[in-house]
Each structure stands twice: as structure tokens, then as C-alpha cells.
Amino acid sequence: MTPDPRAALLHAALATAARGWPVIPLRPGDKRPAGHPQGNCPRTGRCSDGHIVPEQRATLDTGLIRAAWSHRPYNVGIATGPAGLVVIDFDTPKTKDEKDSPCGETTFQALCERAGQAVPTTYRVRTASGGTHLYFTAPDGVRLRNTAGRLGPLIDTRAWGGYVVAPGSTTPAGAYELVDPVPVAPLPRWLLALLRPAPPRPVGPLRLPAVSGSRAARAALEQECAAVTAAPEGQGNVTLNRSAFKVGRFVAWGDIPRHEVEDAFQAAGEARDLTAAECRATIRSALDSSIRKARPRDAA
Structure with missing residues (x-):
């Protein structure tokens, strides 16, 4: 009799949550979160006020976990920020280059070696691709974000805004396996110094590009750009997505050119320390969705 994979994955999810690490369901046999992606958000139900990202859906509730994993054999994700973790992800070369x-x-x-430090001993997981995850507890008073390549090529980190695949999960490439079950070590200070975010730049009044269009559209754009620049730490991208979606209807109605809305939100997002690429992708996705779903003006 073939064992039900849901039982093993449910056990992995419950064991992970028991460590105090909030979990999210990942697609069966995959690394991507279950549910709809941001670009296809219906803006209804739990997403009526804006797309709910996986980190916001992470839970320690055993009842919710049992209900989800009894439904499908989800892989298990750990929301690293809420879990108080910083995970260093060592990848392996993939392309010919x-x-x-x-x-x-x-x-x-x-x-x-260059830092004169030993490789830290801590909780270690082998990934399906043959890479490694090193787990560390996050330092108090510092909200670290994800990084890509900051420590070197093929080295990423996951903290606030990210997640990792938990041991016990499987993909077509293989399984995620715990290879060193020692206690999770605190993030070494010398690594914290390399990963600590740069001090915030002095922020003056945001200078938006010159904008044409109707008075209502301009006022809405100015208000939503201000919301983006004032977004709480860790909520910049979510706020940008929600605000651009709100203004998208004015683009759909022809009240304001799309490129002017994109330029204004790009400036606001970058002022909130989002990367240029992250801003472009979020703005494009939010406007595409808003324009596609916009109701006629007299029905709005």
C-alpha cells in the first residue's frame, strides 16, 4: 500500500510550527507558495484591501495546519521574518556559464577565511538542488531583509519578506533534508555587519514628475504616492501594489496617461528604498490588473 504523502508533510508542518516557526503551504512538489500570485490577485475576500503575501498568511495554528494539509500534500514553507530567522542559502551553479x-x-x-572566522555551526538543511540552508536566529532590534549576492555569488539570505522550504518537503529534483540538527545559532556579529541595511537617507519632499490628467486623478495619484513613501518597514511593496491598483481605474477611464502614473509610483517606490526592478514589476502588475477589472465610471 502506497503511503499517503499528506501524512508525512502534515507531520513536517506540525513539527516546524512546534519550533515556533510560522508555516505556509507550498504547491505540492514545488517551491512556490500555494494560492494565487500577486499578478492574478482577484482583490476579493482576504485580498479585498490588497494582495495578501505569503508572509502574512503564515501560521502556527495547528487547526489551520491540519485542515490545509489534510486537503492536499502541500510542501512546507517557513516565513523567516515572523519565525525570527535569518537563513543563508548556498546555491549551486546551474547554467553553462x-x-x-x-x-x-x-x-x-x-x-x-578572509574574515578570520570559522564556518558557523548551526542548524543545517540540504536543499533539493544540492545546496545548503544555514539557519540563524535574527538579532534583536534589527529588521533584516532578503539579500541576493550581498555575501557573494550564489549566496542569498532570507529574512523579513522571504521564506524557505522546510525539511521534509520534496520536489522533482529531490528532498529537503535536515543534515545537522544542532540548535539554531545566533547570527554572528560579523555577518550582521555585512547584512545590516544601510542607514536611511535623509528624505525631503518627494518630487513627483509633472502630471497631466483630471483633477481627481491627480489628487488620487498624489495621495497614493504619499502612502507609499510613508509605508511601514516591510510593507513598501504591498503598499505600492495596493496604491497603484487604486489609481489604475483612472488610467482605464482615460483620465491620466499610464506612463505618468508609472513614473510617479516609480519615484515613490524608490524613495521608500524599493529597488527599481521591484518597483517596475509591482507597478506593471497592479496597473494591468486594475485596468482589466475596472468598472465603467458610472458604476464605480
């Missing part, structure tokens, strides 16, 4: 490059773990070992 990278084949002669050292893997992320080798690069990290060299980084430790």
Missing part, C-alpha cells in the same frame, strides 16, 4: 564557478558554500568558506 556558471559550471566552472565555485558553489555558494565554497564562496562562503572563503568569506569566513
Whole structure:
């Protein structure tokens, strides 16, 4: 008799939550979160006030976990920020151009040597692709974000705004396996110094590009751009997405050119320390969705 994979994955989800690490369901056999992506958000139900990102859906509630994993054999994700974790992700070369490059773990070992530090001993997971996750507890009073390549090629970190696949999950490439069950170590200070966000830049009045269009459209755009620049830490992208969606109806009605809305939100997002690429992707997705779903003006 073939064992039901839901039982093993439910056990992994419950064991993860028991450590105080909020979990999210990932698509069966996949690394992507279950549910709809931001670009296809229906803006209804729990997303009526804006797309709910996986980090916001993470839970320790065993009742919710049992209900979800009894429905489908979801893989298990850990919302690293709410879990109080910083996870260093060592990847392996994948493309032909990278084949002669050292893997992320080798690069990290060299980084430790240059810093005069030993490779930290901590909770370690082998990923399905042959890489490694090193788990650390996040420092108090510092809200670290995800990074890509800051510590070196093929080295990413996951903290607030990110998640990792928990051991016990499987993909077509293989399984995520716990290889060193030692206690999770605090993030070393020398690594914190490399990952600590840059001090905030002095922020003056936001200068938006010159905007044409109707008075209502201009007022809405100005108000929503102000909301983006004032977004709480960790909520910049969500706020940008929600605000751009609200203004999208004015674009659909022909009250204001799309490129002017994009330029204004791009400036607001970058002022909130989002990357240029992140802003462009979020704005485009939100406007596309808003324009597609906009009701006629007299029905709005």
C-alpha cells in the first residue's frame, strides 16, 4: 500500500510550527507558495484591501495546519521574518556559464577565511538542488531583509519578506533534508555587519514628475504616492501594489496617461528604498490588473 504523502508533510508542518516557526503551504512538489500570485490577485475576500503575501498568511495554528494539509500534500514553507530567522542559502551553479564557478558554500568558506572566522555551526538543511540552508536566529532590534549576492555569488539570505522550504518537503529534483540538527545559532556579529541595511537617507519632499490628467486623478495619484513613501518597514511593496491598483481605474477611464502614473509610483517606490526592478514589476502588475477589472465610471 502506497503511503499517503499528506501524512508525512502534515507531520513536517506540525513539527516546524512546534519550533515556533510560522508555516505556509507550498504547491505540492514545488517551491512556490500555494494560492494565487500577486499578478492574478482577484482583490476579493482576504485580498479585498490588497494582495495578501505569503508572509502574512503564515501560521502556527495547528487547526489551520491540519485542515490545509489534510486537503492536499502541500510542501512546507517557513516565513523567516515572523519565525525570527535569518537563513543563508548556498546555491549551486546551474547554467553553462556558471559550471566552472565555485558553489555558494565554497564562496562562503572563503568569506569566513578572509574574515578570520570559522564556518558557523548551526542548524543545517540540504536543499533539493544540492545546496545548503544555514539557519540563524535574527538579532534583536534589527529588521533584516532578503539579500541576493550581498555575501557573494550564489549566496542569498532570507529574512523579513522571504521564506524557505522546510525539511521534509520534496520536489522533482529531490528532498529537503535536515543534515545537522544542532540548535539554531545566533547570527554572528560579523555577518550582521555585512547584512545590516544601510542607514536611511535623509528624505525631503518627494518630487513627483509633472502630471497631466483630471483633477481627481491627480489628487488620487498624489495621495497614493504619499502612502507609499510613508509605508511601514516591510510593507513598501504591498503598499505600492495596493496604491497603484487604486489609481489604475483612472488610467482605464482615460483620465491620466499610464506612463505618468508609472513614473510617479516609480519615484515613490524608490524613495521608500524599493529597488527599481521591484518597483517596475509591482507597478506593471497592479496597473494591468486594475485596468482589466475596472468598472465603467458610472458604476464605480
